[in-house]
Amino acid sequence: MSIFSGEFDPLPWLQEKTLHALQAAVSLVDVANEPDTTGWYKRKLLRTAELLIDRLAPVVAFLNKAGSEAADREEWGAVLEGGSFALANWCRKWKIGDPTNIAKGALLHLRTVEEDDEKAEELEDEPFQGDLEAALDLKLQIYGFMSRRLLDQGLSPPAHRLLLWLLGSLWLSDPPDVVGVSRRFLPTDIGVKREEASSAYKELYDKGLVERIDSTETDKRPDRLSLRLVVRGLNDSKHAAPYREEEFGYPGARIAGKVTSGQGKFIQLPKTLSAMLGRWFKEAQDLTDLRDFLQAQLGEDKVYVERAEVQYQEEAPILLVHFRYPLDADLEPLEKELSDYAEQWLKQRLVRHTANQ
Numbered sequence: 160m161s162i163f164s165g166e167f168d169p170l171p172w173l174q175e176k177t178l179h180a181l182q183a184a185v186s187l188v189d190v191a192n193e194p195d196t197t198g199w200y201k202r203k204l205l206r207t208a209e210l211l212i213d214r215l216a217p218v219v220a221f222l223n224k225a226g227s228e229a230a231d232r233e234e235w236g237a238v239l240e241g242g243s244f245a246l247a248n249w250c251r252k253w254k255i256g257d258p259t260n261i262a263k264g265a266l267l268h269l270r271t272v273e274e275d276d277e278k279a280e281e282l283e284d285e286p287f288q289g290d291l292e293a294a295l296d297l298k299l300q301i302y303g304f305m306s307r308r309l310l311d312q313g314l315s316p317p318a319h320r321l322l323l324w325l326l327g328s329l330w331l332s333d334p335p336d337v338v339g340v341s342r343r344f345l346p347t348d349i350g351v352k353r354e355e356a357s358s359a360y361k362e363l364y365d366k367g368l369v370e371r372i373d374s375t376e377t378d379k380r381p382d383r384l385s386l387r388l389v390v391r392g393l394n395d396s397k398h399a400a401p402y403r404e405e406e407f408g409y410p411g412a413r414i415a416g417k418v419t420s421g422q423g424k425f426i427q428l429p430k431t432l433s434a435m436l437g438r439w440f441k442e443a444q445d446l447t448d449l450r451d452f453l454q455a456q457l458g459e460d461k462v463y464v465e466r467a468e469v470q471y472q473e474e475a476p477i478l479l480v481h482f483r484y485p486l487d488a489d490l491e492p493l494e495k496e497l498s499d500y501a502e503q504w505l506k507q508r509l510v511r512h513t514a515n516q
Contacts, residue, residue, distance in 0.1 A: 174222045178256050181219050181246070184211035188242040198367075199397045209239055216249075225253035294335040297394065301336055302326065304390045308368065317359035320349040322368065325388055336394050337372055339383045346408035347418055353408035364402045367391060371400045411463025411483035419463065419483040424494050426478040426501045435509060436476040440469045446478075449504050453480065456500045462493060467501075 187208035191201045216238075217230035228234060229249075237245040243261060251258040305326055309319060324345075328338045341348070346356040363369045372385040384405060389395050411419055428436065440446075449467040457464070465481040480497055484490060 170222065174219075174256075177215060177219050177222055178261075181212065181215040182243070182261060184208055184215055185238055185243055185246045187211075188239060192242055197396075197398050199395050199399060205239065212238060219255060220253065223253070223255045225255055229253040229255075297335045298329055298332075300393060301329065301388050301390055304393075305368070305388060314366075315359065315362060317349070317351045317355040318362040320351060321345075321356070321359040321363060324349045325369070325386060329388065334387075336389075337385050337387050339385050341382050342384050342405060342407055343382050343409055344412075345384075347412055352413070356407040357405065360405060360407070361402065367395070370396060371403065373400060411465065414463060414483070414485050415460050417485035417487065420486050421465070422482055422484050422490070424480045424482070424497050426480060426498050428478065428502065428505070432502060432505050433476060435505065436469060436478070439508075440476060443470050444468065449478075449501065450480075452504045453497065453500050456503075457493075457496060 185208065187204045190196060191204035191208070196204070212235065213232070216235040220226070220229040229252075234252075235246075235249050238249060241248075247258040247261045250256050250261055305322060308314070309322060314322070325338045325340070328340075329336075332338050346353050349356065349359075351359065360369075364371075368389055369386045370389055372387050387394070387396070389399075413419060446467045446469060450464050453467060454462075454464040463483040465483065467478065467480045469476050470479050471477070478501055480501070482497075484493060
């Protein structure tokens with residue numbers, strides 16, 4: 160017997176079908192709430208679910224004679240966050256259908272390992288092959304959106320600097336929305352401390368303004384970090400990479416706020432100390448104790464001592480100290496201090512060695 164025959168009451172049929180349709184719409188919320196659903200898909204699923212539930216919930220309430228209050232958004236709105244369990248509570252409150260079976264809808268999305276892998280599968284970013292006008296249009300839209308975000312008083316000064324640096328490199332980027340930065344030199348590039356560069360990067364990531372791209376050619380270079388400038392709804396990724404902490408800069412890149420350069424100093428020792436050095440160290444090696452001694456004596460606000468080592472030239476031992484020093488600072492006084500303190504360290508070592516004999 161057909162529903163269209165007119166020979167039976169259509170109300171139970173309509174109650175069943177509309178409730179099933181509402182359950183199907185709410186199942187989109189269940190999928191969106193799964194922990195491995197990416198942000199892009201979650202927003203899309205919830206937006207679609209809301210459009211459907213907003214239309215279906217009042218119909219279900221009306222057909223089940225639950226009353227106008229049940230159809231109010233304040234009553235069923237929790238479903239948009241709680242999914243099938245929240246729908247079961249709504250049905251229980253207004254005596255609609257079988258709440259127990261409805262709550263089971265949240266369990267229908269338990270997946271096998273193979274399904275987990277399939278859901279997590281990502282598409283490789285292909286090199287940009289669009290026409291030049293499309294690329295320029297995308298860049299201009301990014302420039303416009305990010306320029307407005309730079310007016311946001313909520314952005315910290317380091318985040319402002321980082322965003323400006325990324326925008327400054329966008330005009331030559333390929334893909335048109337991806338910019339590569341140097342992990343090693345980023346703090347110096349944008350004029351901030353190492354920890355400020357890290358916090359600025361996290362701030363922009365948390366605000367959804369950038370996302371890490373792992374599959375481009377630039378990431379085959381260990382120092383490079385590829386970042387997409389994101390305009391939500393325009394170029395945000397369906398499988399955006401989660402935030403990952405990055406180390407920016409390197410020790411001694413700046414001293415007292417000044418940019419430094421790497422230097423090396425061979426220390427000429429008196430013959431007696433040179434002979435001692437040859438007896439104590441039979442081959443080239445790093446001298447960690449000497450490095451720490453020099454750093455403590457000179458101070459981190461003056462120089463950064465990278466390492467100290469003993470080398471052999473024509474079978475004669477010699478000390479070599481690697482350090483970073485501000486570009487505009489006078490090097491000659493520092494070189495004398497390095498020599499004096501290195502001799503002091505050797506003499507102290509000699510005193511300890513003699514005392515232990």
